[in-house]
Amino acid sequence: MKVLDIGEVSERSGVAPSALRYYEKIGLISPIGRRGLRRQYDPTVLTQLSLIALGRTAGFSLDEIREMFGADLRFGLPRPELQRKADELEGQIRKLSTLSRLLRHVAECPAPSHLECPKFQKLMRLALRRSAPRAA
Amino acid sequence: MKVLDIGEVSERSGVAPSALRYYEKIGLISPIGRRGLRRQYDPTVLTQLSLIALGRTAGFSLDEIREMFGADLRFGLPRPELQRKADELEGQIRKLSTLSRLLRHVAECPAPSHLECPKFQKLMRLALRRSAPRAA
DNA sequence: CTGCGACTTCAACCAAGCTTGAGGTCAACG
DNA sequence: CGTTGACCTCAAGCTTGGTTGAAGTCGCAG
Numbered sequence: 001m002k003v004l005d006i007g008e009v010s011e012r013s014g015v016a017p018s019a020l021r022y023y024e025k026i027g028l029i030s031p032i033g034r035r036g037l038r039r040q041y042d043p044t045v046l047t048q049l050s051l052i053a054l055g056r057t058a059g060f061s062l063d064e065i066r067e068m069f070g071a072d073l074r075f076g077l078p079r080p081e082l083q084r085k086a087d088e089l090e091g092q093i094r095k096l097s098t099l100s101r102l103l104r105h106v107a108e109c110p111a112p113s114h115l116e117c118p119k120f121q122k123l124m125r126l127a128l129r130r131s132a133p134r135a136a
Numbered sequence: 137m138k139v140l141d142i143g144e145v146s147e148r149s150g151v152a153p154s155a156l157r158y159y160e161k162i163g164l165i166s167p168i169g170r171r172g173l174r175r176q177y178d179p180t181v182l183t184q185l186s187l188i189a190l191g192r193t194a195g196f197s198l199d200e201i202r203e204m205f206g207a208d209l210r211f212g213l214p215r216p217e218l219q220r221k222a223d224e225l226e227g228q229i230r231k232l233s234t235l236s237r238l239l240r241h242v243a244e245c246p247a248p249s250h251l252e253c254p255k256f257q258k259l260m261r262l263a264l265r266r267s268a269p270r271a272a
Numbered sequence: 273c274t275g276c277g278a279c280t281t282c283a284a285c286c287a288a289g290c291t292t293g294a295g296g297t298c299a300a301c302g
Numbered sequence: 303c304g305t306t307g308a309c310c311t312c313a314a315g316c317t318t319g320g321t322t323g324a325a326g327t328c329g330c331a332g
Contacts, residue, residue, distance in 0.1 A: 005278080006279070006281080007278070007279080007280090007330060016320085016321080017279085018322080019320065019321085021280090021281095021318080022321090026319095029311070032170045035327070035328095035329090036279085036280090036327075036328050037279065037280045037281090037327060037328070038278080038279055038327095038328080038329090039253050039279085039280090047251070047260060050260070050263055051238075051260075053232060053262070054234070054235045054263055055226060055233055055235070056319095057195070057231050057232070057235075058192065058231075058232050058235055059195060061316080061318075061319090062319070063147050063318095068239075073249075073250060073251060073257075075242050075250065078245040082239045082242055082243040083239075083240065083243050084242070085239055086236045086237075086239040086240045086243070089232050089233075089235060089236040089239070090233075090236055092193060092232060093229055093233055093236070094329055095190055095193050095194075096193070096194050096225050096228060096232070097225075097226075097229055098190070099191070099193075099194055100159075100222045100225040100226055100229070101222075102187075103204075103218045103219075103221050103222040103225070104218070104219065104222045106211045106218055107138050107215040107219050107222070108215075108218075109219040113209075114209060115183070115209060115213065116181065123277075124183060124186070124187075126188070126207065127186055127190055128186050135246075136332070141308080141309080142308090142309075143308070145311080152290085153309085154290070154291055154292080155289080155290065157293085157310090157311095158289070158290060162289095171287095171299090172297075172298055172299070172309085172310090173297060173298070173309065173310045173311090174299095174308080174309055174310075175309085175310090179275090197288075198288080198289075199288095199302085205279080273332100274331100274332090275330105275331095275332095276329105276330095276331085276332105277313075277319105277329100277330100278327105278328090278329095278331100279326105279327080280325100280326075280327065281325090281326080281327100282323100282324095282325095283322105283323095283324095283326100284321100284322085284323085284324105285320105285321080285322070285323095286311095286319100286320085286321075286322090287314100287318100287320095287321105288317100288318090288319100289316100289318100289321100290313105290314090290315105290316085290317090291315080292313105292314085292315075292316090292319105292326075293313095293314085293315095294311100294312095294313095294314105295310100295311090295312100296309105296310070296311080297308105297309080297310065297311100298307105298308090298309080298310090299306105299308095299309100300305105300306095300307100301304105301305095301306090301332100302303105302304095302305095
């Protein structure tokens, strides 16, 4: 199995070498070894990096991502926790989809003030219901 | 129409007063006036704040959000730009949904190493296709 | 064996998005 | 009229997720 230099990993994943070293420092990824000083990576690191990118897109912090996937894709979290994260994601998906519909509506609706457009109001109520503040 | 003190806005929106002042500084929101030194807010600021929160959830920066919604919900962006943002959101939604399915799968799949599970691989391929790196 | 280029370390810096703290103002209650 | 508590300003600090730069190491080509 071919091993990869940091430069190749960077090129293939689109993640800067400095970022890869940073990820290593915080325990997110690790090379399988060194040749001289140079880090040698297993190609599966590319899968890991994709997952990390995915997690970032979802707004998870690198810490959360480490908990979820672990280095080496251990997926260390207890199952209920994983389900909880998935639920969280689905809530987020509904919010994003409301926002998307809102933007498309605004792009099409001729009403001068959206605050008065019933469709806009309906979408806003939807959005509001989904991002409940702490207080009543 | 009742006006709101910063404390009330904070309580109802779940956004800290310091954050509200910060949002004002960068031109995201503004009070309708002052009573003495105290900022007085129109209740529609709550709608704005919900939109801002929604935008943040979607990963937009405060700058982007200001461009999109403007202060006063002007929605200053040209329509094609808004459509583009909506497209962007939908791409993101598909990624999140893949990630969600991936997490649920991991929570249920008994396979010791997910890297070998065909279902896992399939989901990963899906995810990979959706977050194409810069290089070929 | 020399030199090039890709790597290495480490510390310093950066930007976004806030929070915190010191010190001040002001309106309303008793 | 005084004191309380919620507000004010401004500067400095914090966290996350990195990048940048200086100075050094190394392996392979010629």
